[in-house]
Amino acid sequence: MCDHSVSLIPDTLQKLFDNSSIALSLADAGQDKPLIAINTPFCNLTGYTKNEIIGRNCRFLQKNADNTIARKELREFLDNKGDLSIRKALINFKSDGTPFINLLYMSRLCDSKGNTRFILASQFEISNSYPETFAHYGIELQSTVQKITPAVAQAGIILEGSIRAIANSTSMIAQAKLTLEELKNSGPVF
Template sequence: MVAELPDKLRDYILRSGVALAVSTADGDVPLTLVNQRFCDLTGYAREDVEGHNCRFLQGPATDDASRAALHDFVHDPAQNDGRFIVLNYRKDGLAFHNLVFMTRLRNREGRARFILASQFDMTTAQQRKGLRSNDETLSRDLADLKMMGQQFGLAMEASAASISNSIAMLARLNLDE
């Protein structure tokens, strides 16, 4: 399935300094590509996760409301982007609060082909202080991704700006804490 992503877009995701994962937009939405930052965040190797739905990151204390919000987004093609805080678990069993931004990548006909998700560990105050840097990095990455996506017929339906604005808002809120 990774082959369906344009090479330039796939290479960009793999190089990104933001934890990124791409899944199909159909069926059980299995992961088709994750980058090294995703692997660093979760403790899983690429070959452990590609082909599997991201719910393997959920665990016993992941609340039903978070599960339902993710499920509703994935199964409602009318939603273009979403933001979720979910309790996830690394491969070693350590829990972390994962701030997940998801956006649908659509072809020129408007059909969702992939779901792009970025993740940020929101567990500690120190990491929250890093949101301003994450915001700047993600804003640059999303602008580049949007341009590449459009070149290859994948429209992000203004979700790049929405995600960037959401992160900027969270950065401002958390820097005031």
């Protein structure tokens, strides 16, 4: 598969992102993983404009929050050491300084040689009123992944990760609730 078609992936995915109601982002797998595509729900969630985000590593949303353990696991995942996909709760800040808990999902997009070319991510704000919205989010994320898989396959790119894991919204809700409780119980987090 020629590299030309791989270079079209950001544009292809941007179109899919634009039709989605959940926050989505795509990073280049090289260098410091700069964001190369995001959608309006991502901007609405974070309060930043596209111009303020594209080209940057998304860690800027963490400001000086102590996400040490989650960050280590994200780095291991990005270094190809972890599972096929990852879901971690991180403390992030909106552009106006409001802190929130971001449940971050990431999956790798690899070429036929197994090299990671892009990272797909989705962000969800965990709040106290989330069970129904979270269930809806899980369905949307699953549907997005299902659409992305054939779209990138045309360029010889494989989206890693299990759709089944995303679809299991009951365990996702339980996991998120637990994470929220753990963060609350671990003292002042912000």
